[in-house]
Amino acid sequence: MHLFFTPDLNSETYTLNEDESKHSIRVLRLSQGDTINLVDGKGGLYTAVITDANPKKCALQIVNHVPNFGKRPFYVHIAVAPTKNLDRMEWFVEKAVEIGIDEISFLCCDHSERKNLNTERLQKIAISAMKQSIKAYLPKLNELQPFASFVNQCDASATFIAHLEDHNRKSLVQATVSQKNCILIGPEGDFSGREIEMAYKQGIKPVTLGPSRLRTETAALVACHTANLLHEIQVALP
Known part of the structure; x- marks a missing residue:
């Protein structure tokens, strides 16, 4: 085609x-x-x-x-802190679009090594991945924004934060997903304690993506795939 x-x-x-x-x-x-x-x-x-x-x-x-070719009955949003090496973020965008993602937000966090981001090239990569995977919906790519600004305006009831602190966290696989979900992924140094507490105060729920310590772009892709899989299982259940 x-x-x-x-x-x-x-x-x-x-x-x-x-x-x-x-x-x-x-x-x-x-x-x-x-x-x-x-x-x-x-x-x-x-x-x-x-x-x-x-x-x-x-x-x-x-x-x-x-019209509405390939439209899905759910919405996956990943908010991630861009990596210092932009190639790794480009890889994430490409693969996430191939798997299925509706929106990507970029976060500037306390431990972020990248404080600026030009989304123009990422947009081109997203377009190429959309065409390669035969999709008709181009995900929304949001400009880099401060972590605090994002958590203050997100729908906390449908948002999860994946961090590495030894808190009482559920696996994302066990989480109760809704029709529209967002998962927050931190930078290489993880979210700061201040940011985690800020998320908790907004009602954002902590999750783990498994026992392994993952790179930022890997964690973001695992979260994207897991969210898709959970939704697809729900759709398939009688």
Whole structure:
């Protein structure tokens, strides 16, 4: 399936931008009359026919539209402190999108080694992963924000904090998940005691992701996969 990202698609005809036109005509060697698929990142999956195989402005005719393609009855949100090595965060974004994620927030914590973040490249990685895994929904990527700001405005009743302190923590597998959940993942040095107490005061519940000490990006991906699995099990139960 040849899949192209077209976020501004709003009519029965469309012209691919120059990069996508070149890729479709020069690289994939598609020609007039060939069929391709488009996704708008908002759940729309489209089938289109090439009407003008111009390598700079490939023209398309939309012939079919499937709304809410692959829509899931649950919502997974991971809030994570970016790693010092940005490659590791790029890996997490790519794999989380492939598995299934609806929103990613980036947190600046007391122990964070990365205090700034350009989400532009992460957005491109998310788009590529969406296309590769044949999804029609592009996850929302939020800009880096202070931990305190995030916990003060989140829905605490549906939010969990995964930390390493020896507190009374449930496994995320045992947690009662709701239709929309958020899991907080700390930086390499874990959340500070101050941040953990702040989360508790908001009503955020502590969880563990298992007996192993995980890297930040691994923990975030484990949380993403576990949340998906718990929801899928709930959907499958009679």
